[in-house]
Amino acid sequence: MSHITPTAATFTELALHPKLLEALSGQGYTAPTPIQAQAIPLLLTGRDLLGLAQTGTGKTAAFLLPILHRLAAHRKPAPPRCANVLILAPTRELASQIDQSIAAYGQGLGMSHTVVFGGVSQMHQVKAMARGVDFLVATPGRLLDLISQHHIDLGNTHVLVLDEADQMLDMGFVKPIRQAVAMMPVERQTLLFSATMPPAIASLAASLLRNPVRVEVTPPATTVDRIGQSVMFVDSGNKLTLLKHLVKSDKVSRAIVFTLTKSTANKVAEALTDAGANAEAIHGNKSQGQRERALAGFKAGHVRVLVATDLASRGIDVDDVSHVFNYDMPNLPESYVHRIGRTARAGRDGLAVSLCEPEHRAWLAGIERVIGQAVPVSTDHPYHSEAARLSTMRPPVMGGQRNGGGGRNQPPARPQQGRPQQHQQRRPR
Ligand code: AMP
Numbered sequence: 001m002s003h004i005t006p007t008a009a010t011f012t013e014l015a016l017h018p019k020l021l022e023a024l025s026g027q028g029y030t031a032p033t034p035i036q037a038q039a040i041p042l043l044l045t046g047r048d049l050l051g052l053a054q055t056g057t058g059k060t061a062a063f064l065l066p067i068l069h070r071l072a073a074h075r076k077p078a079p080p081r082c083a084n085v086l087i088l089a090p091t092r093e094l095a096s097q098i099d100q101s102i103a104a105y106g107q108g109l110g111m112s113h114t115v116v117f118g119g120v121s122q123m124h125q126v127k128a129m130a131r132g133v134d135f136l137v138a139t140p141g142r143l144l145d146l147i148s149q150h151h152i153d154l155g156n157t158h159v160l161v162l163d164e165a166d167q168m169l170d171m172g173f174v175k176p177i178r179q180a181v182a183m184m185p186v187e188r189q190t191l192l193f194s195a196t197m198p199p200a201i202a203s204l205a206a207s208l209l210r211n212p213v214r215v216e217v218t219p220p221a222t223t224v225d226r227i228g229q230s231v232m233f234v235d236s237g238n239k240l241t242l243l244k245h246l247v248k249s250d251k252v253s254r255a256i257v258f259t260l261t262k263s264t265a266n267k268v269a270e271a272l273t274d275a276g277a278n279a280e281a282i283h284g285n286k287s288q289g290q291r292e293r294a295l296a297g298f299k300a301g302h303v304r305v306l307v308a309t310d311l312a313s314r315g316i317d318v319d320d321v322s323h324v325f326n327y328d329m330p331n332l333p334e335s336y337v338h339r340i341g342r343t344a345r346a347g348r349d350g351l352a353v354s355l356c357e358p359e360h361r362a363w364l365a366g367i368e369r370v371i372g373q374a375v376p377v378s379t380d381h382p383y384h385s386e387a388a389r390l391s392t393m394r395p396p397v398m399g400g401q402r403n404g405g406g407g408r409n410q411p412p413a414r415p416q417q418g419r420p421q422q423h424q425q426r427r428p429r
Helices: 018-027 034-044 059-073 092-105 123-130 140-148 165-170 174-182 199-208 236-247 262-274 288-300 333-340 358-371 386-390
Strands: 049-052 083-088 113-116 133-138 159-162 189-194 213-216 227-233 255-259 279-282 305-309 323-326 350-356
Touching (some): 018 059, 018 092, 034 049, 034 059, 034 213, 059 083, 059 092, 059 189, 083 140, 092 133, 092 288, 113 123, 133 140, 165 174, 165 199, 174 199, 227 386, 236 255, 236 262, 236 350, 279 288, 288 305, 323 333, 333 358, 350 358
Parallel strands (some): 049 189, 083 159, 113 133, 159 189, 255 323
């Protein structure tokens, strides 16, 4: 595996297909982001790639542009039910966004593409696959369903992208991923993107990638410098009042509030709306239509606060989020990094405020170890709890299973199950 340095300062230097250059200027992109500058030249040569990058870095274009370029040069229509390129993503939101990006970047190339995910009828998905497509974007569970019903055949898929692989593993998708890969040709180009590199990802990468180049941008452990972080210690009974107090500020133009459970997300969204803040909850129990409406409202600005569980929030691509509030502390350091990365995107500044109750104090300590810094304490609010700051209470044992089924939006139970020492063992990088 080799490390590489940025090469190109402009898209023209990357020698991409003229139709791609047109699409990029249509999108208003003037220069490649660091991951694009690093990855695109290598991917154009057909290399496998291990990309360590979060959303917000431009990673989607980093993999789509070279794949589109190569496909345009050696185009073979996919046979019925087949796809030339398969992109796997953990959530329907992210899968849909990738599909939209294919449409945006590939508009002049006439590529066919479709997206399949669970929670909706498969009828249209089956129909879209019947003729074969250039690009298939899928969540792993629904992909396997459709393969087992013989609606999809991966025997002609020569390019595979695994996006947000760490999240797919957390959701219990490792088996469907391996099953899908086993049906693909051995001669293929494989790309794996992940925001973090726990051992399970390293071993998946080692088994799927051949002599990959490794590209790393904004290592998650250092977090994004532009995010102003703070923690407020508060007793659990005061958290909702404190959050309402914070959200009232007119500096909060667009905020995401994170909760650990779906029921808390509902409760918080209702309380904020009652307090006049126009909030919507998004989580796995909401229908696809409800989630899409909430996201569209958030993007358009009618919804000022989106209240989300960790998994539901993945891939939300909204650039000007002024604040991230951790209503519940995340029980995994990686989730903290993902959550706060929702703000300060696209060069803007952002604030991440965490409300920490006594029994989550140990989680905060684990996060601080991983990010390699203490989160500054803010006592500038009416509900400061010194008891919470000094608490030595053990974190609660979370219920729920790590699987791809109905419990997907339950908080991952990792600290108590498979890897009990996770918080303690991770060293700041
Ligand atoms: P991603 O990391 O793929 O989720 O992309 C994050 C955001 O950056 C998306 O809104 C993209 O449209 C945008 N983006 C990607 N590449 C560029 C670029 N070269 N210049 C400006 N914006 C970009």
